[in-house]
Structures are given as structure tokens and as C-alpha cells.
Amino acid sequence: MQPAINDDKRMILVCCGTGCLANGSMEVYRALQEQLATTEVQVETYTKSTGCNGWCEKGPLVKIMPDDITYCRVTAKDIPEIAAKTLQNGELINRLLYRDPKTKQRVKSHHEIDFYKKQHKVALRNIGEIDPASIEDYIQRDGYKALGKVLEMTPLQVIDEIIKSGLRGRGGGGFPTGQKWKACAAVDASTRYIICNGDEGDPGAFMDRSIMEGDPHTVIEGMIICAHAIGASSGFIYVRDEYSLAVKNLGIAINDARTRGYLGPQILGSQLSFDIEIVRGGGAFVCGEETALMASIEGNVGEPRDKYIYPTEKGLWGQPTIINNVETWANVPVIMNGGAPAFAAIGTEGSKGTKVFSLVGKVINTGLVEVPMGTTLREIIYGIGGGIPGGRKFKAVQTGGPSGGCIPADMLDLQVDFDNLTKAGSMMGSGGLIVMDEHTCMVEIARYYVNFLAGESCGKCAPCREGLKAMLEILTGICKGEGSEADLDFLREIGETMQIASLCALGKTAPNPVLSTLNYFRDEYLSHINEHHCPAGVCRDLTRFYIDVEPCTGCGLCAKNCPMDAISGDRKEPHVIDQDKCIQCGECRNQCKFDAVKAR
Amino acid sequence: MKIRIDQQEIDVNPGETILEAARQNGINIPTLCYHEAFGGQGMCRMCMVEVKTAHSTNLVASCTYPINEVIEVHTSTPVIEKARRTIIALLYRTAPQSEFMKKLYQEYKCVENQLEINENERCILCRLCVRACEEIGSSAISAILRGTEKRISTPFDEASTVCIGCAACANICPTGAIELSQTPAGRTIWNRTFAVVTCQRCGQAFATREQLDYIAQHTGIKGSESKLCDDCRKKNLAAQIEQYAQ
Secondary structure: OOOOOOOOEEEEEEEOOHHHHHOOHHHHHHHHHHHHHHOOOOOEEEEEEEOOOOOHHHOOOEEEEOOOEEEOOOOHHHHHHHHHHHHHHOOOOHHHOEEOOOOOOEEOOHHHOHHHHOOOOOOOOOOOOOOOOOHHHHHHOOOOHHHHHHHOOOHHHHHHHHHHHOOEOOOOOOOEHHHHHHHHHHOOOOOOEEEEEEOOOOOOOOHHHHHHHHOHHHHHHHHHHHHHHHOOOEEEEEEOOOOHHHHHHHHHHHHHHHHOOOOEOOHHHOOOOEEEEEEEOOOOHHHHOHHHHHHHHOOOOOOOOOOOOOOOOOOHHHOOEEEEEHHHHHHHHHHHHHOHHHHHOOEOOOOEOEEEEEEEEOOOOOEEEEEEOOOEHHHHHHHHOOOOHHHOOEEEEEEOOOOOOEEEHHHOOOEOOHHHHHHOOOOOOOOEEEEEEOOOOHHHHHHHHHHHHHHHOOOOOHHHHHHHHHHHHHHHHHHOOOOOHHHHHHHHHHHHHHHHHOOOHHHHHOOHHHHHHHHHOHHHHHHHHHOOOOOOOOOHHHOOEEEOOOOOOOOOHHHHHOOOOOEEOOOOOOOEEOOOOOOOOOHHHHHOOOOOEEEO | OEEEEOOEEEEOOOOOEHHHHHHHOOOOOOOOOOEOOOEOOOOOOOOEEEEEOOOOEEEEEOOOOEOOOOOEEEOOOHHHHHHHHHHHHHHHOOOOOOHHHHHHHHHOOOOOOOOOOOOOOOOOOOOHHHHHHHHHOOOOOEEEOOHHHOEEEOHHHOOOOOOOOOOHHHHHOOOOOOOEEEEOOEEEEOOEEEOEEEOOOOOOEEEEHHHHHHHHHHHOOOHHHHHOOHHHHHHHHHHHHHHHHO
16 A cells, blocks of 8 residues: 655655666666665655656656656666665755756756656556556555446446547547447347457557556456446457566456456446456467457457458457457546546547557657647657757658558648548557658658568458568669659559458558658659669668768767778768778768768 | 349348349359358458448448448449459469469459569469368368468478368369379379379279268268269269169
């Protein structure tokens, strides 16, 4: 149980989300526990390892409450100093505080930083604040309160509340959640199933992972509420096998919920009986598609089927099934607690509430952000993300994962919601935002995603399988300077066929990266084809790097980092690249502080 | 229930697919992965048609779309024809040796493209072979791997222990993609050679030992009847009938 915190008590929260763990936060956490066990500190202390705070760029993060101090990039070596100075004397350690790049001032708490100030946390409300392995922590923050309330309501009232909230599926489709529940409840059947889709597979996306790892009870509570609304007795959480921490924390949470009577027979003394089982996915991206996911749970090959009969009617083992994404489930308890009007007050006309985005790529503050629907791309990338590092120019942002489209700079003021993104030739997807700068080649990006999808398509339907194979071949050719303008027409034709004829959403959206770059960055394709030139200096066969003598100061940084020893020059004299040795990796350009390395 | 397909009003049973309804009324919708014995698989997407319901217009695969309300169907629109042409053009390069695909490629007037052609392949992954094997009850072959790597094979590409060498897969294959060699010494298919049984009357090799055993086990047909090939068995039966008639 979280103790009441007053002046002589300190709560120390160490972020143990995946990003921070990779940066060594477990060592920090252990060092902290050891330090507090062996040395005397005047104040009473409690330590907690939490889920992902989202600010992965600055991790490992250590927060001290109630003083509201946030230390960034903490290492185990900093622990004795934190104990001696901050915990003992309440003194701040300046070098561990975040330094605002604009004001150059040190900032005491993360709450004062734009990255957090501009966010609105609903689905992520508890993450970073609670110990995911503690059901008490969740209960203390209004956990399972919504369930108690819901059990007093009729199923129809619950469904009605979800419909009124305007909640739409966060997994990518954006289907109205309440309507889905209503349709499922209306089917005459003795058995119904509930599934949580945690097969997050988009490269660079980790919103569902963070929720499952950092606040597993919210997902479970959401599912129990739905069980009451539609009359289901068993549920499944389908988790990617790679998410071992999510599996672990969900397992603990399910057990604790059973012990407390939130899961199992006659939940909280009511007529509702419901239990949840975890199913570990086999690692196929396509199993994020709901019909493939259900096939996988059934023990069949993870291939989608036509959805002319919805899973709400015939889903898992042919029974009516509700399948929602992790983030959707995380919103359900909030809606039932605070009421539909409060939820519907956030967001846009057609898309209510907030959306979690994993903001990655060429952006200063990479991490997990949650903003109201309708927030502009500019606000997310510049306001929260802090803009593009190295003073480089923004080129495009890819939204919605590998099958999303690339949105160019002149559309930065687009208000992000389900409908606007689709109109722009992209999609919400599960909420990936990959920022690209001027050193990103849009043809190569399209090739990269098509390559990913060609390996991850299930290969069942002809347009997706053969279309991706053909597009990959054409794009690889263009990146080598072997393309023709006729190829662009063929790419479009293949893409349009895939959009209308593919079996599932993977195939229907797979051409998005190609079609959107063809629409917004056709010039780049033409440079590759007609001038055999990659304007971004990425495609190796079409790029030569050289050093501009004017800005070069002869600092030698490029030569030091060149993996081929292709750069030479005297100290403080302009350097030269030996073209015979150069492999066009571009590392010299990345390293140069004076913009002296150019591509042609 | 009455629906319209290409201006023609037809009677359908609820739950019937558009493709079944169309074919029963002489309306042709092209397919590659459909066989009336197995029903729709929804894989080749050649049978896409335009469906107008009371609320919306959509393109759907007619082989899997069940008719549950009054709809209007168009089996050929410029958009659909273009998609079919692209699918044929893409599939053709995976099976250029197949006469069946060559014919379709010409029929659909596919535009020449520079894509690499896989000379040695004939398979268009329609999976009719897999379905046939399933129906027979062996399930010796399946679609393996994923994405662009997908192909039909036995588990781990090894000689299957459950294959009975019946060659139903090779017989149903529209593109002749399944290698089958037959000599007096035996029938080789899916990396396994089976001893062949010759017809007691005409001497033709007509089945494998495993196949006859499988038939005996599942149908009870054995003894002298199982030692004749299809043709001779029919002749035998005809002779018997004639005998009774006299």
C-alpha cells in the first residue's frame, strides 16, 4: 500500500519501462535499494519500480516525491550522491536535472517540461506513478472503482455509456467501440469471448507494450466491464511473445485480480463470472489483424479471413467475439468512472478522447506521448518532441506504422484524428509517428517498409503477396538508379489494386508508403530515375560524399568515425574523402558539426 | 430472396455466396482459387465484384460474400477489370511456363512490364492442391512460410509419411505446378516414390499401394474390385448390368 507521503517520508520512483531498462535502470533500482538498506537516511523512504514514463530519450528516470524532483539519465554511480544530498538534505543535484535547451535553465520537475505539460494522459494515467506489480497501487488510484459501479448498471446502460463516449478502436481501424459491443450483445448465442489485442508489431511502436507492462490492471478492468456488458465468461489477452515483461506483469495482475475476487466466479458477489487467459503470439506481424489473431488462438496458421461476417457475430471458435486493442481497453474504466460526457469533451467531432503516439525517428524528445485527438502534427513534433535534432529540416512524418503514409511539411498543421489522417493518404494505425528529416530518402523509406511488409504479409491473397513482391523489386531498382518513369505508373497500378482487392487491412494499407511518397515526393523518385541522384544522399549506388573545403575546420571527427579509413587530412586543414574506399555509409555527414560533408 | 446480378434478377437462398448464385444462373465470374467441391477461399481475389446494399457500395470477393440482404451486384466494372488485369500480370510472372496462365495473360491484355520472371515456377498459390489433400483426409501438404516466401510443401520439405501418392493435388492443379513422375518402377511425388499397382485387366498402372489401402480402410472397397483401374471397373460394372438385364 502506498503510504501517505509527508515531509519526513520520501517515495522514490525508478522508471523500469523497456527504454529505461535498456539504459540500465534495473542497476539503478538495485543500487538504490542497496544504498537505502546499508546507509542511514534521516527520512523514511519507499522505493518503487514503475512502468514507462514515456520520456525514453532521457532515461533512466528517477522521480522523488513529494518534492517532485525528476532526475534524468541516472546511473548507479549517482545513487550515493542522491541519497546523501537529496534524500538526506533535500538538496538538488543540478547536473541530473533536465536542462531546457531554449532557456538553458535546469528544471526541477518533469511536470514543468513542455514534453509533459502539453500531454493529456488518460490511457497512460497511471503509468510511471504506480508499481505495475501492485494491485494496491492501482486500487489507490481509483482502480476497479469503475467495475463496482458497472456491476450496479444493466448491460445495456454500460453499452450506452460507451456509445455516448464516442470511443473508437485504438488498434487502427477506428471502429466505434460501443457499436461493436452492442452488435455482439445482440447476437443470440450461449458463449461469447472477449479478446485483448496486444500483438503490437509496428516497428518503433510501444504504446500497448507500455500499458501492458506499466498498468496491466486497467486492461483487465476494461475487459471485465465488457464481460458484464455483453455477457461473456472468458477472455484472452494475446501478447507478442517478445514482450516478456508484459506477459509477466499481466500474469501477476491476473492472479492478484483473482485473489481479490475481480476475476473468477461471481465477481464481487454479482452474477458475473469471467476469467482471463494469456496467449503468447508466435511472432507474426499479421496476427495483429483480428481474424488472423483469432485463427492463431484457435491453434491454426495466423492468416486472416474475409470479414463479411464480423467477429461480433462469428469470431473465436465461431462464437460472437469482442476484440479490442490494449489502449481501447485502458480507456474503458476511465469512461465508466468519469462518465461519457467528460470523455467526449476531449478530442474532435469524429474522434473522441486522446491518442497515445510513439514518437520516434529524427526528433529530439523521442518517447511515448498522449495527446487529445485533434492535436496538430506540429504541436506533437515541435511542441512536445522539441523539433528536429542538429537544426536539420523536417521532411515528413510517417504515421500509423509500416503501412502508414508519409505526410509532408506543408501538412504539419493537420489535426491528427482518424478521419484526417485517412484523408491525407495515411492512417492512425496503432499510433506510430516516425519523424524524418532532410537526410531521409523517401524512395528508400518506401522500399524499407515494402520490404518489411513483404516479409510479414501472410502470403494468402494474391494482390498483397505478389503486389509487395513486385513493388519491392521496382523500388529496389529505383534506389539503384535502374528505374524508369513507366515504373511509377506501374507502382501506382499495383498499389491501387492492392488497396481494393487485398483480403485484409494489412494488404489494403500496405501500398500507403509507396502511394503517399509518390503523391508528395514524386520529385525525389524522378531524381533517382532521370538524374541517377539521391537528393537525400542515402541510396548508396547514387550517392558520393565530398567535403566542402569552406566550412571544413579540419577537426578530424569525420576521419575518426569513418569505418573504412577513407578520410584523410592534416589537423585544422580541410579533409578529403577517398572515393575508392568510401562505402557511402554517411557516418561522416552525421558526425560533422559544420555541415561540411555534402552528398551529390 | 431476389437480388440483381448484372441487371439480371435472380432467386437466391440466404447465406449462398454471390459466386454460387451467379454460376447457377449462368453468369460467369472469373476465379483461380475456387472449386465447387471446396467452396470459396477468398485468396486469388479475381472474383471481386461490386456490391450495392441499402447503405453502401463495396468491392467484395464474391466467393466468400454471403447474401443476406437484397443487393445489386456488378461483376465487371472498369475498376474491377483493371484489378483483375494487374493480378493476372503479377501472377503470370510466378508461373510463366503454365499454358493456363499464358492464356489468361493474353486474354486480359496485360501490359508488358520489366519485372523479373521466375522461369522455373508454375505455382500461383491457389491452394486447390492443399484443399484436395485435406478433403481426401491426408493433409500431407500445406502452404508453408510467410509473405513473399510462401510456397506449398510437405512439412520441412521432407518425404511425407501421410501422403498416399494419390496425386489428387497434381490432378487439380490448374497450372501443372506439381511434379509427378510415373514409371513402371513407381510414382514419385513430393519427394517420395510409391510402388504402383497395375490393373488386372488392362495392365495399366493406376494407383499406389498406399492409395488402395487407404480406400479399403475408409470405404470398405477391397478384394477384386480394388484391383481394376477406373475404366476397367466401369466396364466390369457395365458387363454385370448387362448380365442381369439378360
